[in-house]
Amino acid sequence: MAILPHAGTLKALPCRRLTETERTPMHLRHDSREHGTRGRRRRALVLLPLILALLVSTCRAAPDASPAGEERAAGAPAAATGPPAPGSPSRSGAPAVSPLVVFLDPGHGGPEFGTAGVTLDGTLLLEKDVTLAIALRTAARLRAAGITVVLSRTSDELPGLTAADRAPGGQGLTPEGVLRDLQRRVDRANASGASLLLSIHLNSFVDPSAGGTETYYDASRPFAASSRRLARLVQREVVEALHAVDYPAQDRGVFTEAELHTPGLGVLPAYRHLVLLGPEVPGRLRPSGMPGVLNEVLFLSNPAEASAVQRPEVQDAIAGAYTRAILEYLAQPGSWTESRTQR
Ligand SMILES: [Zn+2]
8 A cells, every 4th residue: 555645654554565465476375275166155144044043052141232233333432441551461351252243443544544546437535435335334244144243433533543643734643643543443352352353454556457355364373273264264255256246356365464574563663463463562562362354355556446346336245255254254163262262
């Protein structure tokens, strides 16, 4: 997401590593075993009643007091009491994890718009708007399936943002402001009791012909095996869904933080992880406490992909893909319990 207006904050944002991955030939990074075949979507739908019965029977005390179907705004009540002091354990005061709670993170927001693109008909598209639209559609689908969804934001705002977080001039955030924003998202995920975290982004690259879908997880975390499984499901379902709506998205594959090739977070130069998914930095960063993935849906820098992702039916297809991936992930026994014990 290398666009000039964002240069000051880019180093801290999850979409920044495309430069290196794009240079790597796809066949060197692509593990065909990770990717699905036709028919799995139908299988997931068939399994849905069984999944829900299992989830309800195994969890009688969802920690989120919000009823399923009711949107709990980011920051409430978790943010109402403020985040824990820096360096304090993330599990301090956190509710027990429930498979009935999922945390969705629409990337960017407010003065921090992420990357930007122009559609084939010349419409300017901001990453923050697309990620929110997809997240809200996903939340609706998950709630219809009986899952409680907590979002890091539900509007074009960054909950908890302070004047000190904003870059001079009001556009974008300072590097420290970016870190604080990401930390607030992590804190809310932990406070929600969610069994998994899905962060939604769109990619960007200087070559407008670059395109496709990719998913990241952090292999250094104690629940990496679960994150990897979720990442593979998300990647498979999103690519299949895009193909099903006649957008031939390239399957770029699933990657770990080791493949980010990032220069490090601006204010944490030695940190080679995505803040939403990565490990603790004592005194500076409290980590997320559950399996998680970051999906880069498509490239906004590619006009054809910007045009595709702008279409409501494509956004809905992506939301359906996320929902299927999450439900299939939750259906496997043990996929969520480890996040309760390995924070
Ligand atoms: Zn992004």
